Amino acid sequence: MAEPIREELQVQHRTAVLVSVPDPTRKLGKERALDELKGLVKTAGVKVVGELVQLRGRPHPGTCLGKGKIEELKDLVDATGAELIIFDNNLTPSQGRHLELETKRIIVDRSELILDIFATHARSAEARLQVELAQLQYTRTRLKRMWTHLERIEGGIGASRGPGEKQIETDRRIIDQRIDELKLRLAEVEVRRERMVRQRESHSLVSVVGYTNAGKSTLMNALTGADVYVANQLFATLDTRTRKWTIPSWGELLLSDTVGFVRDLPHSLVASFKSTLEEARQADLLLHVVDASNPEAEQQAETVEQVLNEIGVEIRNYILVLNKVDAVQDRGVVDVLRAKYAHSVTVSALTGEGLDKLGLLVGELLGEGYVDAEVTTSAGNGKLFAFLAEHAEITDTQYVESTAILRCRISRNILWRVKGENTTVRVIDRPQPSFVN
Template sequence: MEAKQERVILVGVETEETWRNFGESMLELKGLTKTAKGTVCFSLIQKRPQVDRQTVIGKGKLAELRQLVEAHEADLVIFNHELSPRQSQLIQDQVEVPVIDRVQLILDIFAMRARSKEGKLQVELAQLEYLLPRLVGQGKNLSRLGGGIGTRGPGETKLETDRRHIRNRITGIKRELKEVAAHRERTRQKRQSQVFQIGLIGYTNAGKSTILNLLTSAATYEQDALFATLDPLTKQWCLPEGFQVTVTDTVGFIQDLPTQLIDAFHSTLEESRNMDLLLHVVDAASPDRQQQEATVMALMEELDFAHIPLLTVYNKADKLEGAQFVPTLFPNVLISAKSSRGKADLTEAIKLRLMEILEPYSLAVPQSEGKWLSRLKKETLLLSEEYQEDSQSYLVKGFVPEGASVVRKKEEP
């Protein structure tokens, strides 16, 4: 039997600093709440020059919020701002239902989505570090075993009484994550020496998992929901020419991604930093497309991804209405992952981008060297092979990743 959805009131303050993206941010908060299995019954919005230092919203609005909670029989209030421990406590004392903020909501969704051991550890670390300074007066909330949004993950342990236990747990998780990161680094180095790596990045819900499934037939979780993917997943993909590469799906970016998550998911994002090509997947039909693009590009800069070759994949072309689509990022390709032509269009665009970033080569491969020819097909983008009667060899032309030994000299397998 499915658990009853919690009734939620959202609260946002539009200030002189946030007015430009405020509408989109509130819509996103609504989407996040829905992803966390909550039902939004009211959105309370206030315009102020800046947020109130004590309670974010003014006293009058706080009294109105209390009345709204009673009138709508709300179970939870979610603020579209990061609340300090003091603010959280003052507001909660007034409204008499649990109060969480955008960061806790995102952490909660990540707790729902984590599948791998590393993913679960990273979520728990982020939640514990966020909750530690907020434990005073949280006993009532945290004792709601499995009590819904904001309490998933470690929220069900006796956090409010055992700070030392939490600090020890944080130290333990960091140690475990270091071991996992070291193992990941060893695996990556093994893989790096031979395989060209493509990474999928982009705003959450742009269609990255759909594209991974399209290219590799991987049965990954794809859903029209924010943060549908959390753990990075790598699958092999063979281009029509025979070139074998890997494609990695990653967690989606979002406006105001909590710093706790950037820190906690460092090793997950580390995976993307070592890619040879990034596919930046953009929801072409989103009304806030340019803002989403800017968010991803800024985060890429922050995470030191700017040096990696990029191809922007404008997805969801089937949802575009009216005027002709005008791209803002280059190079790019416009596709619909759901259409019959989607895979062919994307594959061709990736192939053209590979020809720009790889090194061209031309080789004569003796007829007797079948194994070498086979390796060239797998490890390079081989575009033509022509049999030369006089020399009894194949003249092969294509593009090769920088430093690949298969072209420099023939190596015995």
């Protein structure tokens, strides 16, 4: 079962000072540099007692912060009595080690905090396996930092290595064995999930992706009437949920909600959650939900696209869903995003605004992936008739002696399964739809 990476790191109910050396390309002022980290620590159950931001070209290679800021940080933790120092940056093992020696406090970087949140929120067996794998891969490179209390102990006469080093080697072997075991188990899960997704070919699959807390679960509830868990916190849910959604312009389809993304997700976490995101890889259409009321909406949209590319999701049919328009204060952000994407729609999952328009656009884009086809086969080909009845919309059937000619509307993705011995398929061209925007 997934647990916090270090036993002493039980972040819930702890006090912390938050620290950031923000990326200058994000162009955030000091007043907003810690906004997202505050959301993460709130989700983790941490009480914030102090904040520190240093604007510099790049983090210091040895300690992330400059020398003067480290002294300021030491004064701050002493004054506030903070138990943890949580960085919005991903620290190298040596940076974390040096900072802990300087401040005499537990140092937590962004990746470790996110992994701790995922460990707390993992509910299904699959999510627990994925989080444990990510934790072990993260921990493996940081074993030396966790055994520094043994490095000062002499190894004894004739010993070339101290007990700290021996313990590191032992732990590394144990971790490697467990990583191999988890990878095998997750590979089996991925095969099962791929098979399960392929078995749903009788329904179109639409997958909801987006930044964490963009309102994906609220939108799914509004569209399907489902009771997906909703909370105003980051990473409230980690497991994929699939529900049926009926739209007038199309009919019944499957709507799948996925885990939310966030800036600088640990690479090990992204890799381990590939099987959970199989729904997104296999989807006929992606709904990319963006919190339009967030000043960083454009950067968050780019982050989601980067993660999708990283896990091998080919972005073809794609709708940008600008959610929470009821809370938008700057329409300029909405206009900029709509100008960048061919297909976008503004909605409020909370009030229902724009949901009908979203359904129309989904139907039109899904229709682009379908073709009208004329199938000519033997009149006794019952197996093919059954397949078409389940996977296509048959619009006309004619019989000429022992030959059957069927006209149907069918997905391009499964058209190849119709072709076979004594069967021919002719695609019938039709005018392209005009898209709603």
